[in-house]
Amino acid sequence: MSTPAPSYGPEQLAMIERLERDVQRQLESKPNRLAHSLSVASTAEELAVIYGVDPYLARVAGILHDWSKALPKGEVVRRSVELGIDLGVDPWLVQPLLHGVIASKELPSLYPELPPEVFRAISLHTTGAADMEPLDMVLFVSDGIEPLRPASAGIEKVRSLVGSVSLEELYWESFVGGIVYVIDGGRYLYPGTIEVYNALALRRRGGAEVAGKN
Numbered sequence: 001m002s003t004p005a006p007s008y009g010p011e012q013l014a015m016i017e018r019l020e021r022d023v024q025r026q027l028e029s030k031p032n033r034l035a036h037s038l039s040v041a042s043t044a045e046e047l048a049v050i051y052g053v054d055p056y057l058a059r060v061a062g063i064l065h066d067w068s069k070a071l072p073k074g075e076v077v078r079r080s081v082e083l084g085i086d087l088g089v090d091p092w093l094v095q096p097l098l099h100g101v102i103a104s105k106e107l108p109s110l111y112p113e114l115p116p117e118v119f120r121a122i123s124l125h126t127t128g129a130a131d132m133e134p135l136d137m138v139l140f141v142s143d144g145i146e147p148l149r150p151a152s153a154g155i156e157k158v159r160s161l162v163g164s165v166s167l168e169e170l171y172w173e174s175f176v177g178g179i180v181y182v183i184d185g186g187r188y189l190y191p192g193t194i195e196v197y198n199a200l201a202l203r204r205r206g207g208a209e210v211a212g213k214n
Contacts, residue, residue, distance in 0.1 A: 003046045006055040015113065016056075019063045026070050036148055037066050044142035051167045053134045060114060061121045061139045064107060068099040076102065087127075087192060094190050100126040127192060128175050130199035137171040144174045154180055172200055 027034040041062030048058035077091045080098045104123035121139040154177030
């Protein structure tokens with residue numbers, strides 16, 4: 001991707017610099033995760049420009065999206081229980097999905113200047129949803145295709161589609177690619193993922209499966 005750099009006002013630039021400093025401290029012990037977060041932020045900013053989404057919100061969401069990755073695995077589960085997060089299954093089964101939801105509940109008090117849609121995007125960047133807003137989709141896709149991620153057939157396909165398909169189509173390809181990755185690795189597939197997939201598939205077919213029964 002190569003897009004014109006967006007122009008930000010002084011307050012926005014100051015906020016970006018503050019968030020980058022904060023996430024550097026938060027992820028100091030995880031340099032690879034920090035590099036990933038900053039790469040996602042840049043990728044999200046570029047995608048936002050391409051698809052007409054607010055690039056400032058995309059960038060700050062990218063900076064913060066893995067904030068709770070600083071927590072040890074056991075702490076992630078404990079914190080999710082304390083916060084009342086319930087994905088409908090044993091939290092240990094979905095531990096890799098919890099950090100986004102945790103961050104979305106804890107970050108608003110740290111950064112009340114940021115609008116709710118930033119925290120919503122952070123919440124959904126691991127699970128996805130059938131009703132994703134444009135910012136949600138930008139962050140979700142960026143998390144999967146940022147340039148530091150090792151190339152795979154699925155990732156390369158999504159990267160190749162940027163700018164040539166709709167944001168909804170790009171999100172679909174990224175979401176499906178994530179499912180394939182989980183299945184290929186023999187990992188646990190969160191039941192909510194299946195529900196989202198079916199809802200998206202029906203929408204793409206215009207509800208043909210349901211209409212055909214009427």
